[in-house]
Amino acid sequence: AQSVAQPEDQVNVAEGNPLTVKCTYSVSGNPYLFWYVQYPNRGLQFLLKYITGDNLVKGSYGFEAEFNKSQTSFHLKKPSALVSDSALYFCAVRDGSGYALNFGKGTSLLVTP
Amino acid sequence: DAGVIQSPRHEVTEMGQEVTLRCKPISGHNSLFWYRQTMMRGLELLIYFNNNVPIDDSGMPEDRFSAKMPNASFSTLKIQPSEPRDSAVYFCASSTDDRGGQPQHFGDGTRLSIL
Numbered sequence: 001a002q003s004v005a006q007p008e009d010q011v012n013v014a015e016g017n018p019l020t021v022k023c024t025y026s027v028s029g030n031p032y033l034f035w036y037v038q039y040p041n042r043g044l045q046f047l048l049k050y051i052t053g054d055n056l057v058k059g060s061y062g063f064e065a066e067f068n069k070s071q072t073s074f075h076l077k078k079p080s081a082l083v084s085d086s087a088l089y090f091c092a093v094r095d096g097s098g099y100a101l102n103f104g105k106g107t108s109l110l111v112t113p
Numbered sequence: 114d115a116g117v118i119q120s121p122r123h124e125v126t127e128m129g130q131e132v133t134l135r136c137k138p139i140s141g142h143n144s145l146f147w148y149r150q151t152m153m154r155g156l157e158l159l160i161y162f163n164n165n166v167p168i169d170d171s172g173m174p175e176d177r178f179s180a181k182m183p184n185a186s187f188s189t190l191k192i193q194p195s196e197p198r199d200s201a202v203y204f205c206a207s208s209t210d211d212r213g214g215q216p217q218h219f220g221d222g223t224r225l226s227i228l
Contacts, residue, residue, distance in 0.1 A: 032214050043117070043219030044156075047203055052216035090156070100169070101146065101217065103156040 004093050006104035013036040013081045013111055021076040021107045023091030031093050033063055034073040034101065038088040047089075061085070074098060081111045115139070117220035119205050125226045130194040133184050134223045138207030139185055146151060148204040156204075162188065166196055195227045 003026045025031055032051055036044040042077045049058025066078045067111045076089060088108050092101040118137040126132055138145050147159040160170045165182045167172040173180070177196070192199055202224050206217040 034216060036219075041221070043206075043221045046123075046216040046218065049214060049216055099161060099163075101156055105155045 002031075002095055002102045003039050004091050004102050004104040005092055009105075009106050010108045011106070011112065012110070015083050015111050015113050016080050017080045018083070019078050019109065021025065021052070021089050021091075021109060022071050023055045023076065023104060025074060025091070025093040026072065027093055027095045028089045029095035031074075031095065033065075033067065034072075035059065035063070035076050036090045036103075038106070039091065040087075044090060047076070071076040071108075075079075081109075083111050083113055085109060086111045117205055117207050119203075119223050121223060122221065123224045123226075124213055125228065126195060127228050128196055129194045130227075131191065131196045132199075132225060132227075134190040134203050134205075134225070136188045136190070136205030136220060138188070138205070139218055140186065140216070141161035142207035142209050143185070144207075144208045144210065144217075145182060145188050146206040147188070148206065148219075150202045150204060150222070159190070159203075195225075196225050197227045200225055 001097045004072040005024045010042045038044045041082045047063050048057050050057045058064045063078050067074050088106045090106050094101050120135045143164050145162040149157045160180045161168050162182045165174045180190045202222045204219050204222045206219045208215045208217045
């Protein structure tokens with residue numbers, strides 16, 4: 001079985017400050033980890049993924065995520081938040097042998113000017 | 114570069130009516146997924162097709178739901194008869210790889226309201 005937990009329903013940050021959106025996972029095999037962003041009335045947009053290799057993964061729009069195997073975490077980060085980053089963020093996991101993505105419940109990010 | 118195209122974007126209909134949602138995946142993608150998104154349950158996988166063949170339909174809530182993929186460029190999700198609890202946003206997604214690390218690409222969804 002595989003699952004994802006996003007412990008925060010909402011994260012608030014001031015523009016220009018660093019942001020972190022948390023994600024922990026549980027999977028039986030090697031994890032394939034993804035972050036997606038959803039803007040109002042739009043579908044999910046892929047931001048970045050971890051399959052193997054460097055623990056720090058860089059993605060779209062200046063976002064990055066750090067894979068931590070011992071803590072089974074894959075937190076999303078950005079050094080300097082923009083108001084336009086305000087959206088719903090989803091972490092997802094699947095094991096290497098499967099096809100189904102398990103999504104977290106989502107974290108609403110609000111960046112204030 | 115066209116993404117996943119879903120139609121209609123919005124659908125409002127009365128309980129008991131048949132509803133058909135449509136999806137055109139990205140050209141060259143061999144995997145197609147239908148999801149449902151609600152506030153209460155989040156994102157749920159309904160059905161997964163690979164090379165136009167349904168592989169896993171365990172997420173389809175009940176017999177009122179059916180999905181087809183007659184060719185590589187078109188899929189439908191049908192609800193008959195529809196009920197108010199079917200109200201949700203339905204997403205279609207496609208990818209090039211069913212078991213590897215390729216991301217799924219999502220359409221903008223169909224917002225379905227059953228009155």
